[in-house]
Amino acid sequence: MKTVVIGVIGADVHAVGNKIIEHVLTEHGYNVINIGVLSSQEDFINAAIETDASAILVSSLYGHGEMDCQYMRENCEEAGLANIKLYVGGNIVVGKQDFKAVEQRFKKMGFDRVYPPGISIEDAVADLQEDLGE
Amino acid sequence: MKTVVIGVIGADVHAVGNKIIEHVLTEHGYNVINIGVLSSQEDFINAAIETDASAILVSSLYGHGEMDCQYMRENCEEAGLANIKLYVGGNIVVGKQDFKAVEQRFKKMGFDRVYPPGISIEDAVADLQEDLGE
Amino acid sequence: MIENKKMNWDVFLQMRERVRGQWETGQSPDLELDRTVMALKAVPEHKNFALKLRHAKANNITMIQPRAGVAVLKEHIALLQYLETKGEADFLPSTIDSYTRQNRYENAKDGIRESEKQGRSMLNGFPAVVYGVEGCRQVQDAVGVPVQARHGTPDARLLSEVIHAAGWTSNEGGGISYNIPYAKNIGLEDTLRYWQYADRLVGFYAEQGIEINREPFGPLTGTLVPPSISHTVAIIEAILAAEQGVKNITVGYGQGGNILQDIAALQTLDELTPYYLKLFGYQDVFVTTVMHQWMGGFPADEARSMAIISLASTVATLGNATKMITKSPHESQGVPTMQANAEGLRASKIITRMLREQSYPSSKELQQEKELIKQEVNALLYAVLNAGKGDLAQGVVKGFASGVIDIPFAPSEMNAGKILPARDAEGCIRILEFGNLALNDDIKAFHRDKLQVRAAQEGRPVSFQMTIDDVYAVSQGRLIGQPRRKG
Amino acid sequence: MIENKKMNWDVFLQMRERVRGQWETGQSPDLELDRTVMALKAVPEHKNFALKLRHAKANNITMIQPRAGVAVLKEHIALLQYLETKGEADFLPSTIDSYTRQNRYENAKDGIRESEKQGRSMLNGFPAVVYGVEGCRQVQDAVGVPVQARHGTPDARLLSEVIHAAGWTSNEGGGISYNIPYAKNIGLEDTLRYWQYADRLVGFYAEQGIEINREPFGPLTGTLVPPSISHTVAIIEAILAAEQGVKNITVGYGQGGNILQDIAALQTLDELTPYYLKLFGYQDVFVTTVMHQWMGGFPADEARSMAIISLASTVATLGNATKMITKSPHESQGVPTMQANAEGLRASKIITRMLREQSYPSSKELQQEKELIKQEVNALLYAVLNAGKGDLAQGVVKGFASGVIDIPFAPSEMNAGKILPARDAEGCIRILEFGNLALNDDIKAFHRDKLQVRAAQEGRPVSFQMTIDDVYAVSQGRLIGQPRRKG
């Protein structure tokens, strides 16, 4: 059973998607560690270390995602999480922006997968299975 | 009292604006000759000759205005209506088009004034007064 | 003399020969009746308009249909496919161009040529007769939902032949509703006969076991038409169609703007039409209703237009209309692009979906409005029938001539054109000037009182200026026209 | 221990010193009370939020207000001016950014700098505290309608000081509604006290003859909140505010989706709030209502979003909400451009105008739904008061801890989080899992029966899956979530 850490980063309190992600991933057989809303990078990283997680799924809905996610990959590596998969999804930037450009910015920051608004967690399960193995 | 001929050209049956134009122009002191809907260029020209009108106000709502109005200026001149003012308004072409271009096409055809959709007849009274004198 | 009598088959066939001679495409062997019957029998159930309507009504779903038509066949097909896939249209139209509507096929042909040359549609619709059975069949085959001809053609005999032969299973129109709002000096005798022909054709197919839908055009002039007047016309046309053997009829109504009056109108239309059909002896006609989104002038602004489209969808769904004809955010500008058309459809669809399980509860006010409409329709129908000395078709001719039935803002000289409508203080459409309209004094007094309340609120007399203000109102973002400020 | 007691003025002033010390802009001499009183007295009537609301309610008009805020002052002003002129906004907001909401002013300041550098707003709102009284006054002076701060700030004391000093005459929030949906582990004691402070400030101004509006945040988590729950919170916050001397309160409700339930909710909110205020001894509070357009997930498609916006406007207008908070066609994507924001406003405005004179008639169904809401609110309020042994503020703390009052989908650990809502077969929001919610067995049975009907129709058990489906439904174009197909 693979372990994944989920949560909502920064000063973001959008809790609905987070609760649903927990439910859906659990149903799909993952061991879900949910650190909830208002979580810092440290919270994610600590949870991943403690639980030996294979992936961190960062949610950001409120628009400050770009600032909140800066250096997350570097911070993971510094903390010794060398191979962990980093996903990010929700409404990760402010406003309706061209998604290709947004995706690139987040990939440059070291995220393995970047999701646009309107993608529901069900749509990402296949990616998880591919990246982590069934 | 100036006489103006109004009507709706071609196979067009939009009668509402036409009835209102008659009412409003009459209230503004014009002698209004209303030849109604489904009127041909000949109908307009004959009415103008018979009543010694100063202007012809062509309405076209249904989209075929561009075809129905072809050679109207030439036909007026041929019939001896040399100085008559020609106005056209309504929804004079098919679809939402750049109005500047539409205006030019109709001006080239010899129309003195060309009105976009959404202009109501009240908005054109000032032009009439300017062109025909109070 | 026109009578409400089923057309004799031989008379029909003789007329049919002449009709087929009206234009070259009429000669096509595809118009031989054995072939047309085969073609129609081959239409799969899900592409049969009449059957899909039965299904919708049984499931209490409000289906959506746009207006759409362009000059060039290939473009027309692309347009319909787009509206089906990107607009989720449940039914597709082919809106016919205005030259074809006036049987000016040569002009229509020129329009196709000109459109091909200019690379944009110079016609305001699809010239179905010029393309003939072959072209229309390509349309039918290219889409996955039923197709209907929508037009405004006083004499649509050849058009009707062509479209049904191509497998289109619905035809809009009627002897009144495609005359009074769509013509200037064509006699009602003529148009009634033309439409008896179109109905008789559908009746013939019904005899062959092929159900085809017919839809009288409900909104008439689309401009402040009181519900009882459009209902009366719709019911008359339903009866005339039923006499010719039509079995599947959709009666229509154009959104008025006051929600309560609109719901009352939709409910009474759905109740009265089968009631009168049965009363006149037509027992087995399946009736559905269609609501047209606001048919008067639209605002220029697209956001405001989308709001009206959505409001209309709310009303149609709560009023349980089986079908709704949609508008687009380009309405005030011109024939919409396919994108704009699909936007109107998607806005409409989500509302019909979201409100599907909801209804508009009954109330005293609703019952009163319904009762008023019923009384008025009854009075008008009675007057028309009486004018025809018991024959409804005769009654139509005489009734319009005398003005006992009268349609506001109509271009036709067959119409008395004496009545004037205006909105009351709640926005309901009432009548300000009755002309010779066959309503009794109590009802007239009710209308006048209602208008008086508004007039008093606005500090002005009840007058034609109110009507004018109301005609402009919606395009200016209001329902009830405001008195203009002086100066 | 927190109590529902008017804050002692000296205690307030002491606290005020500390609050002003929280960030550099708090030191501004413009925050001296004599200056703030002068500034507020200089606000012209038409720019006073409270007075404009009185006018709207007297004339039965539904006013519209967007959400809007960007990082850079100049851009923020341009945005508000655009929404006023191109969106016809009756009231303007300044939506505050999320760092400011968490009192992370340093982050907010960085956000401004970063935004200036990048040429686009990196903050999701306007950082009012960082700009201070001076900046907020520029906002106030640049527009022609009243301005309100809209946020979600558990501790908005400094923010409240700054905005009122700048002449903003309304402030959104409350000790519950800006905690439970907006925080994770801040105690209710704390936020209640913070908001007593904000209310006391408004109460002080009321004593100086300055009417300022306060608006508890109605929709809470915006996600399937049963009306009785949000009503209970709104009424409690109204009472808490009134105790601090607030005289002008707008209670809110987020559109649920079933029109009848929404109208019942708006009417009961408007009836119950003054009723309970009086019952608790506050005689002279002027109450208005605000409806929020759909607060859950929106569809990605702009046309569909416009439809929802228009439907919401229909409901708010028929339900006689005094104000409506609008959404934009970009809702599902991100903070809207000013154009998209104005589109939402224009669509909203035309509906409120067109339906102004109309109402939703009373009916048996409406009365039943209203009765249900009233009974539930009564039970919940009673339980909260009881939990506080007669003190409402204490009751809030204890009531949330024990779950007699409980909000679905909330992030806060102060909330029991035990209840689960779901829609019934008509789309009304009902409760599926009650946790410890203080409703009696009859009411619970009613909810369960309603959900059972839906479950039976869908051939599945009542379960959390229904809730999930309902959360997704609107964004997928439905109101009631459909069971997913297998495979």
Ligand code: B12
């Ligand atoms: C009501 C209506 C109808 C009614 C008309 C009833 C009747 N007999 O009068 C019905 C339903 C029958 C109808 C039919 C059709 N219609 Co129609 N109809 C409209 C609608 C909704 C309102 C028109 C109206 O009455 N407005 C109110 C009056 C007061 O305003 P008005 O007509 O614009 O006139 C004012 C101004 O334009 C101006 N004005 C007019 N002429 C002139 C001339 C001058 C010189 C000046 C200065 C000013 C001026 O002053 C007038 C008074 O203020 C418009 C769309 C819209 N505007 O929202 C479409 C519209 C005009 N119709 C249209 C079409 C295509 C049709 C049909 C072909 C097909 C169809 N859609 O079913 C048929 C045509 C039949 C035919 N052969 O003509 C199109 C035209 C498309 C285009 N140009 O690209 C429109 C724009 C709708 C659309 N977007 O598709 N229609």
Ligand code: B12
């Ligand atoms: C409900 C809601 C709220 C509620 C939240 C209640 C709560 N505590 O949960 C309230 C009203 C409190 C709220 C507040 C605010 N909100 Co809000 N909110 C919404 C709304 C309408 C729906 C969100 C939701 O619940 N959707 C339903 C769930 C199921 O979907 P979801 O959250 O998108 O999550 C799914 C997917 O995104 C995906 N997903 C999410 N994360 C991840 C991660 C990975 C790795 C993957 C694969 C997938 C994935 O899977 C989830 C489940 O399927 C959205 C707009 C919208 N979507 O329509 C705005 C929205 C998110 N909010 C927004 C904003 C700005 C705010 C506020 C700052 C200000 C405001 N507008 O008042 C505050 C923020 C407070 C804060 N500090 O965070 C903006 C964000 C703007 C941007 N990014 O540009 C949005 C987009 C609205 C808008 N267009 O302006 N909000």
